[in-house]
Amino acid sequence: GAGVSQSPSNKVTEKGKDVELRCDPISGHTALYWYRQSLGQGLEFLIYFQGNSAPDKSGLPSDRFSAERTGGSVSTLTIQRTQQEDSAVYLCASSSGLAGGLAQFFGPGTRLTVL
Amino acid sequence: RKEVEQDPGPFNVPEGATVAFNCTYSNSASQSFFWYRQDCRKEPKLLMSVYSSGNEDGRFTAQLNRASQYISLLIRDSKLSDSATYLCVVNKLGGFQKLVFGTGTRLLVSP
Numbered sequence: 001g002a003g004v005s006q007s008p009s010n011k012v013t014e015k016g017k018d019v020e021l022r023c024d025p026i027s028g029h030t031a032l033y034w035y036r037q038s039l040g041q042g043l044e045f046l047i048y049f050q051g052n053s054a055p056d057k058s059g060l061p062s063d064r065f066s067a068e069r070t071g072g073s074v075s076t077l078t079i080q081r082t083q084q085e086d087s088a089v090y091l092c093a094s095s096s097g098l099a100g101g102l103a104q105f106f107g108p109g110t111r112l113t114v115l
Numbered sequence: 116r117k118e119v120e121q122d123p124g125p126f127n128v129p130e131g132a133t134v135a136f137n138c139t140y141s142n143s144a145s146q147s148f149f150w151y152r153q154d155c156r157k158e159p160k161l162l163m164s165v166y167s168s169g170n171e172d173g174r175f176t177a178q179l180n181r182a183s184q185y186i187s188l189l190i191r192d193s194k195l196s197d198s199a200t201y202l203c204v205v206n207k208l209g210g211f212q213k214l215v216f217g218t219g220t221r222l223l224v225s226p
Contacts (some may be wrong), residue, residue: 056213103161
């Protein structure tokens, strides 16, 4: 079946603008994660959704970042008033959500550049 | 101490060589372990899970040492296409199913 998809693949924006990044997880996966990766760096956890539970927002770097997941499927990550330090690749992953931290499958990412 | 630690490398090996990476983790109660592969400017992709009894997938062998809290990845008969960054991944205990990703070990296989 189809893997995780993300859009747009690339986004260039001006400092101060808002951006929305979209993730469509693997069908049937109940867990969805957002990460970001700066050039040459490791993955930074942002937020996690599991079914209908309240999301784990512990990784969001500031209140300019928010995310929602509608209908338990598609998720949108919103960054308000973007800053240059927000430039990174934003990766979405999904997993089947069973207990024990099962493997996550990643989308191709959205490369965000803030000018 | 970091939750997951890896030698960043790079490991430079010739084609056909055998190479091994280790990764240490800090939480002795961790239960799930994985190796991911990440090519330059691409997303991480699951390479293999790591089971307590060790597991093998073709040229790749993964092992877990709980006593010393490390996992290893052995690659035999290296191919040019094995050049990538290998991420060690361990589950983070708690109420949520989070995985902690190491920063990766870079492998360069040369002709």
